[in-house]
Amino acid sequence: MSENSSNVELPNPLDPEETMSRDQIESIQLARLQETLAYAYDRVPLYKEKYDTAGVHPSDLKELPDLAKFPFTEKEDLRKTYPFGMFAVPQHEVARIHASSGTTGRATVVGYTQSDLDDWAKLGARCLRLSGVKPGWKVHNAYGYGLFTGGLGAHAAAERLGTTVIPMSGGQTDKQITLIQDFAPHAILCTPTYLLTIGDAMQKRGIDPASTSLKVAVLGAEPWTEEMRHELETMFQIDACDIYGLSEVMGPGVAGESNVTKDGSHIWEDHFRPEIVDAFDETKVLGDGEPGELVFTSLTKKALPIIRYRTHDLTRLLPGTARPGHRRMGRITGRSDDMIIMRGVNLFPSQIEEIALRVPGLSPHFRLEITRPGRMDQLAVLIERREDCTSDRADAAARELQREIKIHVGSSCEIRVVDPGSLERSSGKLKRIYDLRNK
Numbered sequence: 001m002s003e004n005s006s007n008v009e010l011p012n013p014l015d016p017e018e019t020m021s022r023d024q025i026e027s028i029q030l031a032r033l034q035e036t037l038a039y040a041y042d043r044v045p046l047y048k049e050k051y052d053t054a055g056v057h058p059s060d061l062k063e064l065p066d067l068a069k070f071p072f073t074e075k076e077d078l079r080k081t082y083p084f085g086m087f088a089v090p091q092h093e094v095a096r097i098h099a100s101s102g103t104t105g106r107a108t109v110v111g112y113t114q115s116d117l118d119d120w121a122k123l124g125a126r127c128l129r130l131s132g133v134k135p136g137w138k139v140h141n142a143y144g145y146g147l148f149t150g151g152l153g154a155h156a157a158a159e160r161l162g163t164t165v166i167p168m169s170g171g172q173t174d175k176q177i178t179l180i181q182d183f184a185p186h187a188i189l190c191t192p193t194y195l196l197t198i199g200d201a202m203q204k205r206g207i208d209p210a211s212t213s214l215k216v217a218v219l220g221a222e223p224w225t226e227e228m229r230h231e232l233e234t235m236f237q238i239d240a241c242d243i244y245g246l247s248e249v250m251g252p253g254v255a256g257e258s259n260v261t262k263d264g265s266h267i268w269e270d271h272f273r274p275e276i277v278d279a280f281d282e283t284k285v286l287g288d289g290e291p292g293e294l295v296f297t298s299l300t301k302k303a304l305p306i307i308r309y310r311t312h313d314l315t316r317l318l319p320g321t322a323r324p325g326h327r328r329m330g331r332i333t334g335r336s337d338d339m340i341i342m343r344g345v346n347l348f349p350s351q352i353e354e355i356a357l358r359v360p361g362l363s364p365h366f367r368l369e370i371t372r373p374g375r376m377d378q379l380a381v382l383i384e385r386r387e388d389c390t391s392d393r394a395d396a397a398a399r400e401l402q403r404e405i406k407i408h409v410g411s412s413c414e415i416r417v418v419d420p421g422s423l424e425r426s427s428g429k430l431k432r433i434y435d436l437r438n439k
């Protein structure tokens, strides 16, 4: 293989839909919504039953805001109809199945026709291109392969863009490092916390992460903050961009971020209609800019049309910038089911990440433990000090972190600064919260 093949500028045209105006997109959305509602109603008994019970019919959707008349779909609906009860096509038309891990309850199963897989690859490729990944580049894919949508979803996206894909999958960090050094990829795809694990392990082996060939990282599958972006960009000397998605709606590639504007992920609104609803009263659909829970309706999916799916992800919708016709989503501040309520104060791990990374001497490696020693819940933040932080400085850093959390979040918590390398490392989606109340 010629060494300089990646220097050749290959054609990298945008999809025509990427440059559509807001009006054009909304008129596509209306037509596709009408089609999708009728399609789901005719083919999926659960939708028919729900809509009949609610007294609504697909023909009631005359304009986009009418969508609010239709009932929501919940993860529970997929569980109730496990495994294939919400599929809208016969099994022989399903080209692939994925499933979410199902840490709480049954796994949720999702399916794709060949045309769904084509759309998925196309939208994933749009995300990678928007993040600065170029055709002809080598792309190291460290999202997990298998039932999780991350590995195969990102793989198809990178192939569709015209890159050389290295299908490494997650885990085996030493091997990841060897391959990054030997194959010299230009881009890496993984979770933000796993990139941190890789960087950390490189430093332990005496390799400076900034010295690798990597230029771009496309990171998602878990919440992360601007502070984490800064940490990773400094560590690796790369552009770190967000990619968002969820299995029930498609997988990675529902939304992606520009490496130029770095201002949140653009949702591909020719394929998905997003809404934000009040997190405490889902009957209220909120306007752009207002924070709430993200809800999605698929506009083109055939195997598993999904209507008003409650993601439980908390964010807000913002006007498009790099792709003006498509709205952006703000950073996901957390999931409503990941919210810790500590004596009446709501708290998300991403708030701790944001604050901790601003305190000199503290690392991004932390976990939250909730206990109930007496009658009151207690929160402890276990956080590693950085290598160059002495234990005296660590004590001062702990006090600062405690003070900052009290000021910005309003909770009192115990801070335990631990030695570098003592907390479990991520190999994919990192678990931050340990609820030890019933242990």
Ligand code: DLL
Pocket (backbone or CB within 6 Å): 100, 143, 148, 149, 150, 219, 220, 221, 222, 223, 224, 242, 243, 244, 245, 246, 247, 248, 251, 252, 253, 311, 313, 332, 335
């Ligand atoms: O995590 C799909 C994915 C894979 C996205 C690889 C990006 C990259 P699920 O396992 O179904 O699918 O988990 C979906 O993960 O509802 C969010 O809570 C969270 N999530 C995904 N992307 C982001 C992101 C994949 N960029 C759930 N920022 C979602 C914050 C994210 N949270």
